[in-house]
Amino acid sequence: MGSPLDRARRIVIKTGSALIAAKGAPRRNWIDGLAADIAALRAAGKDVVWVSSGAVALGRPHLGKGSQKKLEEKQAAAALGQPLLMSAIADALAPHGIKAAQALLTLEDTERRRRWLNARATLDTLLAAGAVPIINENDTVATEEIRYGDNDRLAARVAQMLSADVLVLLSDIDGLYTADPRKDPAATHIAEVLELTDAHDAMAGSANAGAGVGTGGMATKLAAARIAFGAGCATAITLGDRPRPIEALRTGERATWITPSVSPDTARKAWLKGHLTPEGAVLVDNGAMGALLKGSSLLAVGVTGVEGRFEKGAAVAIKGPDGVVIAKGVTAYDAADVQRLAGAHSDDIEVRLGYRGRPAIIHRDDLVLGS
Numbered sequence: 001m002g003s004p005l006d007r008a009r010r011i012v013i014k015t016g017s018a019l020i021a022a023k024g025a026p027r028r029n030w031i032d033g034l035a036a037d038i039a040a041l042r043a044a045g046k047d048v049v050w051v052s053s054g055a056v057a058l059g060r061p062h063l064g065k066g067s068q069k070k071l072e073e074k075q076a077a078a079a080l081g082q083p084l085l086m087s088a089i090a091d092a093l094a095p096h097g098i099k100a101a102q103a104l105l106t107l108e109d110t111e112r113r114r115r116w117l118n119a120r121a122t123l124d125t126l127l128a129a130g131a132v133p134i135i136n137e138n139d140t141v142a143t144e145e146i147r148y149g150d151n152d153r154l155a156a157r158v159a160q161m162l163s164a165d166v167l168v169l170l171s172d173i174d175g176l177y178t179a180d181p182r183k184d185p186a187a188t189h190i191a192e193v194l195e196l197t198d199a200h201d202a203m204a205g206s207a208n209a210g211a212g213v214g215t216g217g218m219a220t221k222l223a224a225a226r227i228a229f230g231a232g233c234a235t236a237i238t239l240g241d242r243p244r245p246i247e248a249l250r251t252g253e254r255a256t257w258i259t260p261s262v263s264p265d266t267a268r269k270a271w272l273k274g275h276l277t278p279e280g281a282v283l284v285d286n287g288a289m290g291a292l293l294k295g296s297s298l299l300a301v302g303v304t305g306v307e308g309r310f311e312k313g314a315a316v317a318i319k320g321p322d323g324v325v326i327a328k329g330v331t332a333y334d335a336a337d338v339q340r341l342a343g344a345h346s347d348d349i350e351v352r353l354g355y356r357g358r359p360a361i362i363h364r365d366d367l368v369l370g371s
């Protein structure tokens with residue numbers, strides 16, 4: 001059967017602070033090993049996104065003395081540590097001919113549809129260019145209310161946004177146990193979860209019950225796995241501190257695999273179907289209707305007009321020439337721009353808008369057929 005990693009097209013890997021840093025310095029040998037793993041995945045044609053913690057841990061020694069418990073002290077440490085984190089990772093990827101691209105996200109980038117479209121387009125562009133996006137929370141500006149707070153969930157949101165097939169959470173433990181093995185020596189390992197229940201949450205205890213340097217614990221890993229699960233993405237929780245942790249996972253080293261029964265594509269379409277309440281409509285001609293039914297994106301050339309006012313990122317209905325709703329989707333343009341683009345060929349988009357817009361009014365990934 002092989003590993004889910006072999007079948008995956010897109011993989012998100014999350015590394016916790018304790019793997020990245022020791023005594024305030026980057027663990028270069030370990031980072032080099034993971035970089036070699038990532039190079040092997042890239043060579044096999046897979047897209048890889050690396051969500052890495054460690055900015056606070058690497059920045060702390062440079063902030064001076066003091067407790068460094070206050071939020072602004074952690075944020076300042078992150079500002080000092082983030083470039084150190086990036087350069088350690090970029091240096092490790094460079095010998096493999098892989099470019100590292102920094103992307104610092106805040107909660108809004110994955111929760112607000114408009115920003116989500118932008119973040120996704122940028123990350124897709126980086127992946128298409130062969131780069132590995134290195135993602136962290138934008139700790140320096142994220143305030144308590146608008147924080148993911150832990151990179152486990154951030155990584156799951158990224159996996160969801162990018163329709164990844166596998167999320168790997170590299171941890172200081174080789175998976176989920178029936179209880180915290182640090183406290184209960186009788187705890188047993190769980191190799192596979194096909195449905196996440198409250199019983200699993202009870203095993204993990206509360207958040208922040210982890211080893212110390214980071215902010216996660218097993219509870220946030222399960223919260224992350226739940227987000228990924230809903231997006232049709234499998235999660236592996238496994239021991240990170242191995243020389244080649246991804247290769248070890250691929251060849252069957254111990255892990256907990258949390259595996260959904262549907263694909264990312266099916267999950268996304270089901271989500272769209274249930275969550276989109278149209279705020280307006282885009283009117284299309286017969287040609288566009290035929291293309292949509294065949295699974296294409298909605299291009300400006302087939303648009304004849306709009307109904308109502310809506311923002312970029314809003315849910316809209318798509319209506320055929322007879323006024324019947326044939327699909328719903330998330331629009332990449334606001335109503336005024338859709339009107340401006342009606343009937344335009346792709347080459348004309350820039351002239352009509354005054355900027356270089358996206359080719360699709362609604363991308364096929366953001367579209368579901370039916371009313």
Ligand SMILES: Nc1ncnc2c1ncn2[C@@H]1O[C@H](COP(=O)(O)OP(=O)(O)O)[C@@H](O)[C@H]1O
Nearest residue numbers: 016171172177179180203204210211216217218
């Ligand atoms: N049921 C459980 N199974 C496994 N680990 C658990 C469980 N409950 C609590 N934990 C704790 O969670 C820790 C992993 O979280 P954490 O140290 O935050 O990892 P990371 O630094 O990789 O984010 C484990 O070392 C373990 O002590």
Ligand SMILES: N[C@@H](CCC(=O)OP(=O)(O)O)C(=O)O
Nearest residue numbers: 017054055056151214215216
């Ligand atoms: N964004 C923070 C890390 C937050 C976090 O989730 O840490 P961890 O539990 O080690 O993955 C940083 O870079 O220090």
